[in-house]
Amino acid sequence: MTETASRARAPWHLWALALVSLIWFAGGANDYLQTKLGNREYLAMAAEGSGVSLEIMDGYVASFPLWATIAWALGVWGAVGGSLLLVLRSRFAVHAFIASLAGLAVTTAWTYASEASAPFVNTFQIVFSVLIWLSVIGMAYYSSRMTKAGVLR
Incomplete structure (x- = not known):
């Protein structure tokens, strides 16, 4: 039996979630990328959206x-x-999402502990952070379930 033959058929929701998550x-x-490349126009828009000056x-x-x-x-x-690995139907998608969770945990802790972040911590930021957490946790869980179901190899 070939690997393709032993792999469970990908359900429609795999493709939908992979695309939406990507x-x-x-x-x-x-x-x-825009932040690390120092895109001034992007940073100015982000500053305006956050209600702070570009200097802040x-x-x-x-x-x-x-x-x-x-x-x-x-x-x-x-x-x-992780999203790309879902498209490729790789079981390593779950590992990528777990790595993402580790990075997210450290970044979230730093964001809410740093004095430099104070001007940016507001209701919108908190809700957005929760959405990001739920998205990554959900995709890690989904990837794990698809691996156990034999859809991801």
């Missing part, structure tokens, strides 16, 4: 220690990788 997490990847935004971005930047990258790229 689009959702690509937003975080874009934020990461610059100070916040500059305050990120290396370990927080690494955790942010792990959170963002782990989620994007």
Whole structure:
């Protein structure tokens, strides 16, 4: 029996969730890239959306220690990788989402503990953080279930 023959058929929701999660997490990847590349127009829009000046935004971005930047990258790229691995029907999708959760945990802790983050912590930020957490936890759980069901190999 070949590997393809032994693999369970992919349900429609695998493709739907993989696509939706890839689009959702690509937003975080874009934020990461625009911030790390120092895109002034993007940072100005983010500052305006947060109700702060560009100078405050610059100070916040500059305050990120290396370990927080690494955790942010792990959170963002782990989620994007997990979504891509779902498209490829790889069982390693769950590992990527777990790595994303680890990065998200460190980044969230730093965000809410750092004084530099204070101007950005508001109801919208808290709700958005909860949505991100639920998304990554949900995708990790879903990937685990699809692996156990033999859909991901």
